[in-house]
Amino acid sequence: MATTTATGGTEFLPALDIDAPAEQRRWSIALRLILLIPHLIVLFFLGIAVFFVVIAGWVAALFLGRLPDGIHRFLAGYLGWWTRVSAYGYLLLDAYPPFAMSAPDYPVRIELRQDPLNRVAVLFRFVLVIPAAIVSQIVAAGWSAASFVIWLAVLISGHAPPALFESTAAVQRYVMRYNAYAMLLTPAYPKRLFGDEGLEEQPRVSPTRPLILSPNGRVLLIVLVVVGVFGLVVQTITQITVQSNM
Numbered sequence: 001m002a003t004t005t006a007t008g009g010t011e012f013l014p015a016l017d018i019d020a021p022a023e024q025r026r027w028s029i030a031l032r033l034i035l036l037i038p039h040l041i042v043l044f045f046l047g048i049a050v051f052f053v054v055i056a057g058w059v060a061a062l063f064l065g066r067l068p069d070g071i072h073r074f075l076a077g078y079l080g081w082w083t084r085v086s087a088y089g090y091l092l093l094d095a096y097p098p099f100a101m102s103a104p105d106y107p108v109r110i111e112l113r114q115d116p117l118n119r120v121a122v123l124f125r126f127v128l129v130i131p132a133a134i135v136s137q138i139v140a141a142g143w144s145a146a147s148f149v150i151w152l153a154v155l156i157s158g159h160a161p162p163a164l165f166e167s168t169a170a171v172q173r174y175v176m177r178y179n180a181y182a183m184l185l186t187p188a189y190p191k192r193l194f195g196d197e198g199l200e201e202q203p204r205v206s207p208t209r210p211l212i213l214s215p216n217g218r219v220l221l222i223v224l225v226v227v228g229v230f231g232l233v234v235q236t237i238t239q240i241t242v243q244s245n246m
Helices: 026-030 032-064 069-089 119-123 130-145 147-157 162-182 215-244
Strands: 002-004 010-012 015-018 108-111
Touching: 015 162, 026 032, 026 147, 032 069, 032 119, 069 108, 069 162, 130 147, 130 162, 130 215, 147 162, 162 215
Parallel strands: none
Antiparallel strands: 002 010, 015 108
C-alpha cells in the first residue's frame, strides 16, 4: 500500500492480504492453542537466530543504506511465517500454516519491498520504534484480554464475524508493520491502525487490501484499544506495587 510522504514522494507500507473469512471446523477452533504449539516451538528457536541476524543487518545497513539480500530474505521469510501463524492463532482462518519460510498459496500473505534505508533512521531505529512498539503492545494486549470471548464467538458461529475479522486483521496488520520496521525490512513507519480510510475507491487486491473497517469493526477495534490500555496500566501499577513492597 503506497502512501504519499511529506516530500511528495511515495512509500510502500508492508501489505497484508487475508482471504475472505470462511467457515471453520469447530474442533479446529476448540483446539487452536494446542495446534499452535509445534509452530510456536519452531518460531521460538528461529527467533533467537533472528535477533542476531537483525543486529548484523543493522550494522550492514549503516554502511550500505539497505539490508543485504540474504538477510532481507531470511527476515522477510521469518516475518511471513510468524504472520501466518499469528493469523491462524487469531482465528481468522482454518487452514493450518505450513512449516515454511515461503507459502505463496496460503490464504495469508504479506508483501514487502526492499527499499533503501535512511542511515540516520537506521542508527536511531531502536529509539524511533518505541511509539509503534507501545501501540503494537496495546492492541495485542487488548485482543489477548478479549481472546476468550472472541474464541467463544468464533466457536459458536463457526467463523469470524465480519466486524471481528476486520478489527483483528487491523491488529494483525499493524503488529506486522511494526515488526517489519523494527527488523529494518521497510523504511515506512507503521501507520493506518484504523484501516485505509480514503482509499475505498482503490481496486481491491484482497479483503484486507485496502482494509476498510465497517462502523462495527471500528467500534470493536476501539474497544480492543481501550481494553489494552487498561490492561497495561493495571499491569504496570501491579508491578510497581510489588516492587515497592519487596
